[in-house]
Amino acid sequence: MEQVLLKMAKQLRAFDEASIMALWDKYAETVERFEPTQRWEEAVLVLAMIQGMRFKNQLFNHHWAKGRQPGEADEPAPAPAATDIAAPAPAAAKPGPKRQGKVLAFKPKDGGEA
Template identity: 60%
Template structure:
C-alpha cells in the first residue's frame, strides 16, 4: 500500500516540468532553513526534497542519455516528454572529447535570482 502511494506521487510529480517546480525552490528552502518543530516545517522539507528529486532525476537522465549517445553515435532524442540534453558548460568526461553534442549536467545549488 505504501509503495503504491509512493509510485502514485512519483507519477504525479513527474508530470510537472522542472522549471515550474524550481519557481517554488526559494520558498521551501527558506522555510526549511528556519527550523521549527511543526508539521508545516516537515512538509516544507518533503516538498523541497521532491523538487530536488526531480532535478536529480533530470540530471541522471541527461547523464545516462549523453553516455548512451556517445557510445552509439548521435541518434535522435527518445520519444516522450523527457528533457533534451544541451551542450555541457563545463569540461567533458574522458572519451567524449571532440564529439558532437553532450548532455548537460545540472548542479544542485539554489538559484541566485
C-alpha cells in the first residue's frame, strides 16, 4: 500500500500547482453537496490531493525562504513553529484579482446536528 501511495505522490508532484488548483472549485462544489456515492467519495479524495499539493508548495516555499543566507554556516535553519507553517504565503505580485481561499462549511442542509 505504501508503494502505491508513493507512486501517487510522485505522479501528483509532476503536475504544476496552477493546473491542479484550476480544479479546486469544481471539486469543492462537488464535496459541498454530500451524496452517499462513490463519485462523492472520490471527489473528496481529489480535493484532499489538491489541498495537499498546495500545502506542500507553501511548506516548501516557507522553508526555502528561511534558507541560508550567503556566508552562513552549514547548519540547517531551525524548524518553524506550527503556526508559522499554517500561515498563508504572501501574495505574489501578479496582475489581476487575488484569489482567496474558501472555507467549506460541512453541515447538514436542514440545520440539524451532524
